[in-house]
Amino acid sequence: MKQTIESFLSEVESKNRNEPEFMQAVQEVAETVIPYIVQHDIYHGKNILLRMAEPERVLMFRVSWVDDQGEIRVNRGYRIEMNSAIGPYKGGLRFHPSVDLSVLKFLAFEQVFKNSLTTLPMGGGKGGSDFDPKGKSDGEVMRFCQSFMTELFRHIGPNKDIPAGDIGVGGREIGYMFGQYKRLKNEFTGVLTGKGITWGGSLIRPEATGYGNVYFAENMLHKNNKTFEGKSVVISGSGNVAQYAAEKCIQLGAKVITLSDSSGYIYDAEGIDEKKLAFVMELKNNRRGRISEYVKDYPSAQFFAGKRPWETPCDIALPSATQNELDEKDALALVKNGCVCVSEGANMPSTHKAIAVFHKHKILFAPGKASNAGGVAVSGLEMAQNSLRYNWTRDEVDAKLKGIMHDIHKSCIQYGEESNGYINYVKGANIAGFVKVADAMLAQGVV
Numbered sequence: 383m384k385q386t387i388e389s390f391l392s393e394v395e396s397k398n399r400n401e402p403e404f405m406q407a408v409q410e411v412a413e414t415v416i417p418y419i420v421q422h423d424i425y426h427g428k429n430i431l432l433r434m435a436e437p438e439r440v441l442m443f444r445v446s447w448v449d450d451q452g453e454i455r456v457n458r459g460y461r462i463e464m465n466s467a468i469g470p471y472k473g474g475l476r477f478h479p480s481v482d483l484s485v486l487k488f489l490a491f492e493q494v495f496k497n498s499l500t501t502l503p504m505g506g507g508k509g510g511s512d513f514d515p516k517g518k519s520d521g522e523v524m525r526f527c528q529s530f531m532t533e534l535f536r537h538i539g540p541n542k543d544i545p546a547g548d549i550g551v552g553g554r555e556i557g558y559m560f561g562q563y564k565r566l567k568n569e570f571t572g573v574l575t576g577k578g579i580t581w582g583g584s585l586i587r588p589e590a591t592g593y594g595n596v597y598f599a600e601n602m603l604h605k606n607n608k609t610f611e612g613k614s615v616v617i618s619g620s621g622n623v624a625q626y627a628a629e630k631c632i633q634l635g636a637k638v639i640t641l642s643d644s645s646g647y648i649y650d651a652e653g654i655d656e657k658k659l660a661f662v663m664e665l666k667n668n669r670r671g672r673i674s675e676y677v678k679d680y681p682s683a684q685f686f687a688g689k690r691p692w693e694t695p696c697d698i699a700l701p702s703a704t705q706n707e708l709d710e711k712d713a714l715a716l717v718k719n720g721c722v723c724v725s726e727g728a729n730m731p732s733t734h735k736a737i738a739v740f741h742k743h744k745i746l747f748a749p750g751k752a753s754n755a756g757g758v759a760v761s762g763l764e765m766a767q768n769s770l771r772y773n774w775t776r777d778e779v780d781a782k783l784k785g786i787m788h789d790i791h792k793s794c795i796q797y798g799e800e801s802n803g804y805i806n807y808v809k810g811a812n813i814a815g816f817v818k819v820a821d822a823m824l825a826q827g828v829v
Contacts, residue, residue, distance in 0.1 A: 387416050394435050401484035403705060407491050407730060408435050410737075410749075414809040415816045418797075430820045434494060437487065439463040441537055445511060447529045449522050459530050461509035461537060461545075464490035467822035470541055471507030472497055472758060472765075474548030477555065481510045485705070489548075489729055493758070495815030496751040499790045502762035507543055509534070515550050516670070527558035535563050540571045540768070546761045547576040549704065552622065552667075553588075572768025575761035579773075584764035586779040587757075592626025592727060593780070594756015594787050595700060595748075599725035600634065601791035602746045605805070608722070610634035616696040616721075618642045619703035620666050620673045623727045623754070627700050628659055640691035642703065643673040647691040650676075650683040695719035702727030713739035726750035737808060744804055752790050752811035759786045790814075 394408055412431065419425045441461040449455050460483065463471045473493040476486070486508045494506030511530060515523050538545060547556055556576045563573055570582075577583035586593070596610070603609055613636045617624050620641040628638045637653040641662060650658070661679060665671045677685045692699065692712035699721050701708050705728065713736035716724065724740055725748040726732060732740075732747075740747040760783055767773055774782075790811075797817075798810020 383417055383420070386420065387412050390416060390432065393432065397436075398484075398487070401487060403484045403488040403730070404491065406706075406734060407488040410734065410808065411491075411495070411812050411816070414806075414812045418813050418816070424824070425820055428824065430823060431816070433823065434465060434816075434819065435491065437462050437464050437490065438466060440483070441509075441534075442483075443533045445513065445526065445530045445533070447522070447526045450519055457511050457513040457526070459509070459511045459533060460486050461534060461543070462486045462490040462507055463537075463543060464506040464508070465494045465819060466505035467819050467826060468498060469503035469505045471543040472504035472546070472761065473507040473509070474546045475551045475555075475559075476508070476510035476548040477513045477515050477550030478510070479512050479514050481512045486510060488705070492729055492751050494819060495812060496755045497758055497762075498815040498818045499752055499793060499811060500755050500759040500762060500786055501789060502759065502786075504758065504762055507545075508548075509545060510548065510551070513550075515555065520554070523555060524558045527555055528562040531559045531562040532566065534559075535566045538563075538573055540573050540765070544572070544761075544765060545574055546758070549621070552576075553578060572765055575764045577764070582764075582768055584760055584767055584773070584779055585776040586783060587760045587764055588622060589626040589629070590760035590783055591623045591754050591757030592628070592702070593630045594759065594783055595623070595627050595702070595725055595727040595753045596630040596634065597756065597784050597787040598748055598753040598791055599698065599700070599723055599746075601788060602723060602725065602748060602805075602807070605791075605795070606746065610636040610698070613637070613697040614639055614695070615698045615700060616640045616691050616694050617700045617702055617727075618647070618691055618707060618731070619701075619728065620662055621703075623757075624700075624702040625659065625663055625666070627702055627727050628654060629656075631700075632656060632659065636698070639696065640694055641673055641676075642691050645672050645674055646685055646687040646689050648673055648676045648683050648685050649691070649694055650680060652682060692716055693719075696721050698723045698725070700725055700727050701731035703731065704728055705730045706733050708732045708736050710735035710739055712736060717743045717745060722746060724748070725753045727754050729754065741806065741808075746805075747807060749808045749811050751815060752794055752807060755790055756783055756787055759783060
């Protein structure tokens with residue numbers, strides 16, 4: 383079996399050299415899915431996983447725009463249309479200097495499995511640009527977004543490819559891109575998700591990824607007769623996902639003690655309550671400040687420059703910043719300090735070796751393709767509301783989100799429960815996501 387997996391990875395790597403993030407994502411899936419394929423004749427010999435690892439389409443284009451000083455700037459735009467076997471391509475757009483083909487292909491590959499797990503009819507895709515919105519004026523961001531959409535619009539549509547937001551793409555960026563799409567196409571359609579509530583958006587969409595991650599962790603804890611009540615929670619990041627994960631943890635009676643950004647992390651032993659969280663939301667969302675400013679208003683807290691929060695003793699860890707932010711050393715520190723549950727809010731924030739540590743020590747560990755699927759799930763619900771020309775209430779959307787996360791957890795147990803009773807959620811999520819897409823691909827022939 384080891385030789386079969388290595389042969390597969392070697393073939394994929396030969397076509398995707400110098401793409402470490404993509405190969406990391408493929409390896410994680412291959413190690414759990416290939417043994418399942420070999421045991422099931424319906425998939426064996428069909429090269430299904432090899433076909434899943436090859437994008438259906440890769441778009442790369444120039445994005446020229448003019449800054450406030452009148453200088454012409456040039457960035458690179460991308461859209462990876464990975465797999466459309468179960469529905470139109472669905473996945474976010476990321477604006478960040480780290481964006482390249484490897485990062486986007488890993489995200490698109492993960493998105494295929496994540497979208498499959500939601501049970502909604504959505505294929506997988508991802509896109510973005512190496513443009514950095516930090517430090518840019520609203521006018522500069524608008525001009526970039528309009529230029530980006532001027533090329534992208536010809537490749538997307540409500541029944542073809544429906545992008546959403548991701549790192550660096552919030553409500554402001556979605557609004558500018560939607561406006562340009564509407565101008566170019568002369569039509570008002572649900573081509574983007576994460577829209578404002580007054581123009582086609584869904585309630586709970588901003589909260590969905592963070593809330594969904596906590597709902598998934600809650601399911602894991604309940605399975606082991608535990609709850610969030612009274613637990614200490616370490617969260618990385620301080621953006622959308624981290625903010626709403628913290629909000630839901632507080633509502634469930636937990637004590638959130640850290641948040642972070644690229645400059646370092648803050649530790650508040652007294653706990654980040656609703657008032658303090660509102661300060662963070664104002665700081666990050668409106669003032670676009672740094673998390674270090676938290677200690678100026680709350681001097682009892684501490685700021686650790688250039689560090690990540692995984693050295694902090696806790697019961698539950700929710701990595702919610704970016705890929706590969708939690709390595710083997712961090713995982714060992716969490717285990718040593720008594721952490722019992724790790725649930726990923728970001729995409730692939732834990733390295734391969736870190737995950738091995740969690741499994742070795744029988745920590746409850748949820749991979750992002752399962753635990754952070756709440757965001758794309760509510761994006762799917764937004765698409766449904768757009769098609770209906772109707773909006774569900776906040777409580778209705780939240781109930782649907784909670785139900786979807788419960789169902790994803792159930793699917794992970796179905797395929798991931800081991801003989802000793804331990805749930806390998808990585809294995810469960812990978813196989814559950816694979817089966818639905820693979821069955822559709824087999825039914826549709828060699829395309």
